[in-house]
Amino acid sequence: MKLAQIFETLVGDDLAVRITAYDGSTAGPEDAEYGLNLKTSRGTTYLVTAPGDLGLARAYVSGDLELIGAHPGDPYSALQALAADLKFSKPSPLEMAQVARAIGLEHFKLIPPPPQESLPRWRRFAEGLRHSRERDAEAIHYHYDVSNRFYELVLGESMTYTCAVYPNADATLEEAQENKYRLIFDKLNLQPGDRLLDIGCGWGGMVRYAARQGVHALGVTLSSEQAKWAQQAIEEQGLSKFAxxxxxxxxxxxxxxxxxxSSIGLTEHIGVANYPKYFGFMRDKVRTGGLILNHSITRPDNRSRSKAGPFIDRYVFPDGELTGSGTIISKMQDVSRLEVLHEENFRHHYAMTLRDWNANLVANWDEAVAEVGEGTARLWGLYMAGCRIGFERDIVQLHHVLATKMQLDGTTNLPLRPWWQP
Structure with a gap:
């Protein structure tokens, strides 16, 4: 049994993509637009020892598995074609015995993963308990302290690593990110002289936007690289009086x-069990009658497991957790005196945001590779393109939830209807 045929055994024999392997074997239609090329013996070991998305990611990030017909900075189209085929079924004992004989037992021995891979959850206890301060800091460091220059190349001028809000289908990424900050600012009903706290502020995009409108804004982040970049930008833009x-x-x-x-893209790192304390912190820090805006990736239901799958957990967001918008709303309501006023879903906007980040990575590919190495650049191209498909197919969503800390008698000075432009 040749390697390409082994792949057919694992994923089915009705492939719409072309499979080629280093032993010269092939499978699938010869005229397929996209395909997989297994280049090395090490790639076989990765695929065999971690069947599914983790093994595929290891082989791809290490360069042992190639996506044919796609730029590594944006493999979106190839992933779309592959998504219909890569449905790993559980081989029968007889099939596994045939696979083992064909490729050799040496491929079933674990080997070190690519250096970009984080430790599995069970080995992270040296960094502290899940969602302890120490372990949260390490998780943020892993993902956000890659390289400020790399993020500039991918995110563009706004240095904003959260979902943009596109005012129209033809808007640029920069226009959409500016519009997102405008929308959040307006939803929070901020006025010159007000005080804003932005939790998990990233590179300070919301802080700087609010400061330009005359609002005193404080942002906090667990990434030292983000904080350093943000403070420099604040000083260079003459915003130190307000930001x-x-x-x-x-x-x-x-x-x-x-x-x-405002909390823009932090809830994903908090842990569902910690939501009461998280929203309680916001309640205690905002004045009576003040507003809270939570912007976060969510699941399309409130029943799915909250922990991320192996690829996301090991390569993208260690210890990340997602839940449905209903869970977020209920936890905000369960915290005394937080009244939810409005929520909306920006799922399609995040797919568009990821599209534009991938395009930036392609346009700046050579510099990105020089900055962080080809393996890390390939990882980011893969992860962003895969997430784009996830948002398009409603596997994940992005929700804004707006709430207020009510007066003790339940009265409010807010307008009767939404006061912001969508």
Missing amino acids: EVRFSDYRDVTETGFDAI
Whole structure:
């Protein structure tokens, strides 16, 4: 049995893509637009010892598996074609015995994964308990402290690593990111002289936007590289009077009485079990009558397991957890005196955002590879293109939830209807 035929055994023999392997074997239609090329023996070991998306990711990131017909900075189209085929079925004992005889037992021995891979969950206890301060800091460091220059190449001028909001289908990424900050600012009903706390502020995009409108904005991030970049941008843009970004755990913020709090892309790192404390922190830090905006990736239901799959957990967001928007809303409501006012889904906008990030990576591919290495650049191309498919197919969503800390008697000074432009 040849390697390409072994692949057919694992994923089915009705392939719409072409499979080629280093032993000269082939499978699938010869005229297929996209395909997989297994280049090395090491790639076989990765695929055999971790069947499914983790093994495929290891082989791809290490360069042992090639996507034919796609740029590594944006393999979206190839992944779309492959997604219909790569449905790993559980081989029968007889089939596994045939596979083992064909490729040799040496391929079933574990080998070190690519250096980009994080430790499995069970080995992270040296960094602390799940979602402890120490372990959260390490998880953020793993993902966000890659290279500020690399992020500039991928994210563009806004240095914003969260879903944009496109005012129209033809808007540029920069226009959409500026529109996202405008929308959040307006939803929070911020006025000149107000005080904003932005939790998990990244490179300070929301902080700087609010400061330009005359709002005193404090941002906190667990990434030292983000904080350094953000503070430099604040100083260069003459915003120091209104803006500050701290390298800090949000739980260490001592100030209170903020007029509004924004959390843009942090909830995914918090852990569902910690939502009551997380939203309770916001409640305690915002003034009575103030507003809270939570922007986060969610699942399309509230029943699915919250923990990420092996590829996302080991290569993208260690310890990340997602749940449905209903769970987020209920946890906000369960925290005393938080009243949910509005929520909306930006799923399609995130697919468009990822499309534009992939396009930036392709346009800056050579510099990106020089900055972080080909393996890491390939990983980012794969992960962003795969996530784009996830948003398009409603495997994941992106929700805004707007809430207020009510007056003790339940009254509010807010307008009767939404006061912001969509």
